Amino acid sequence: MSDVLHVEVRPERGTRAARKMRAIGRIPAVLYGHGEESISLSIAHEEIESAVRHRSHLVNLEGSVTESALIQSLQWDTFGVEILHVDLYRVRKGETHEATVAVRLRGDAPGAKEGGIVQQVLHEVEIMCPVESIPDLFEVNINEVHIDDEITVSILELPQGASLITPEEEVIVRCVDAAKMAAPVEEEEEAVAGESEPEIIRRKEEEEEGEGEGE
Numbered sequence: 001m002s003d004v005l006h007v008e009v010r011p012e013r014g015t016r017a018a019r020k021m022r023a024i025g026r027i028p029a030v031l032y033g034h035g036e037e038s039i040s041l042s043i044a045h046e047e048i049e050s051a052v053r054h055r056s057h058l059v060n061l062e063g064s065v066t067e068s069a070l071i072q073s074l075q076w077d078t079f080g081v082e083i084l085h086v087d088l089y090r091v092r093k094g095e096t097h098e099a100t101v102a103v104r105l106r107g108d109a110p111g112a113k114e115g116g117i118v119q120q121v122l123h124e125v126e127i128m129c130p131v132e133s134i135p136d137l138f139e140v141n142i143n144e145v146h147i148d149d150e151i152t153v154s155i156l157e158l159p160q161g162a163s164l165i166t167p168e169e170e171v172i173v174r175c176v177d178a179a180k181m182a183a184p185v186e187e188e189e190e191a192v193a194g195e196s197e198p199e200i201i202r203r204k205e206e207e208e209e210g211e212g213e214g215e
Contacts, residue, residue, distance in 0.1 A: 002058045002068070003051040007031075009064040010040040018085070027083055031061070031069060033090035039065060041088075048086055055136040057099055058091070070097060070131060091131045098165065099134045100124050103172055107143035111175030116147040122172045125153055129162035140172055150174035 010021070010028060018028045025045045032038040041064065051059055051071065061067050068091050075085035091097065102124050109118045125138065138156050145151065154168035 002060050003047070003054060003056045004060045004062055005043050005047050005051065006063045007041040007043055007061050007065050010042045013040055022082075022084070027086055029086040029088055031065060031067070031088045031090060033069075034092070036090065041065065043086060045083070048083060052083065055102060057101075057134040057136075058131050059088070061088070068093070068131070070099075070134075093132060095131050096128055096161070097131055097134075098126060099129055100126050101135055102137040104137050104139050105142050105173060106139045107141050109142040109145040109173075109175050111145050111147040111149060114147050115178055116175040117178050117181065118142065118145065118173065118175050120173050122153070122166075122170055125156065125170075125172075126165035127158060127162050128165060129159055133159035133161060135159060142173055145173065145175050147175050147177050 007029070008026075010017075021028055021042055022045075026042040027045050027048050029041045029043050029048075030038055031041055041061075052074065057070055059069055059071060061069055069088040070091055072087040072089040074083055074087075076082065077084055089097075103120075103122060105118075105120055109116070112118050127134075129135075140151055140155070142151070151172050151174075152168060153164060153166050153170045153172060155172075156164070158164065
């Protein structure tokens with residue numbers, strides 16, 4: 001179900017006007033797309049925050065404008081805490097658009113108890129999807145992941161009419177042997193130690209030769 005955002009036309013633009021708006025609990029936004037004129041809007045802070053928390057992509061606008069739109073992008077403050085601005089893209093039912101969808105792991109990997117480390121390599125994937133079918137997120141079950149196992153993008157169940165943009169061979173999650181991860185570090189340290197000895201010997205030989213010449 002799409003979130004509803006109650007919007008109002010924003011008469012003033014600019015940094016000062018945006019600050020005033022945020023001070024009263026409304027977030028500046030712009031609606032564009034489909035070759036139509038861009039409209040400056042404002043949205044209640046709690047409504048856009050709720051939509052983001054729900055990971056909504058498609059939203060229904062009500063109030064000064066009645067349309068369906070995709071949350072195209074968000075501008076955050078320096079600390080990534082407060083939403084400062086929202087870009088909304090007009091869409092029509094049945095249209096297909098690119099979407100970036102979060103990936104969340106579910107369950108407990110047996111490999112973690114076998115001495116492995118579970119690594120989530122990919123946290124989001126890109127798909128082409130009918131706007132009304134864009135999922136909030138993909139959940140990946142890791143209950144069967146043992147050491148040296150991995151799960152790739154190819155296992156994701158896509159909505160009808162959707163297709164992957166992210167290559168299906170890309171790894172979402174893997175379980176690596178902790179012991180094997182530590183081994184290369186030890187080998188590298190030994191190699192560095194081994195390489196340094198000839199340099200010391202050569203330097204000593206050069207010094208002895210120099211002393212001999214002086215005599």
